[in-house]
Amino acid sequence: MYQITIYWYNNTLSKFFIELHRILLNNILFDKSHTANLIIKILKEIDIGRKLLGITTDNIANMCFIENILQEKVLSKFNNNSIQHFYYSIHILNLDIEEGIKKVNKKNLE
Template sequence: MHRILLDLIPFNQTHTAINQSETIIELLKEMTIGHKILGIMTDNASNMIAMGRILKDKINDKFNNQNLQHFCCGAHVLNIIVEEGIKLISKEISKAREFSIKL
């Protein structure tokens, strides 16, 4: 299995699920690989989740490819969990910082 970055594309449109999925479909057409694509990884933003659903349908329709899987980035999910955890203990962190300064 190979992992390849297909392209970096300037994206000057609004970042809606439809605009993003159409841009990806055009790239897949241009590279003639729509029938080979197995997965796409994004963050958990609502527009990206919606884009994954739209893209799955479009790839099935345009390239007869029913294999596309949409994955959410594990590092992004972990980052969100850590940020939320830090919010829960922010008072304790502040107290520990103040205490360490006094030492």
């Protein structure tokens, strides 16, 4: 299950304040082999492919692979080459902590 959430900002209130907005589009069950195609379809439906600046995911291998495909598709479908990939830092920290706990537990068992 994945969530597609859109974040955007505007600074129409004044030049010194930026208003951040967020909307959850949907919780979607993706077939891992078609994730990039489904994301492209959603971007077309809501007409934001040219405005997309980044994608944020965990750092599992299939999401890294999907991100590369997504960058190519966003460039070819929307002529947008500004997309960046960001990783959830808390997910990376959690993986590191789990690995550390495993090492500590192994030492305690010896």
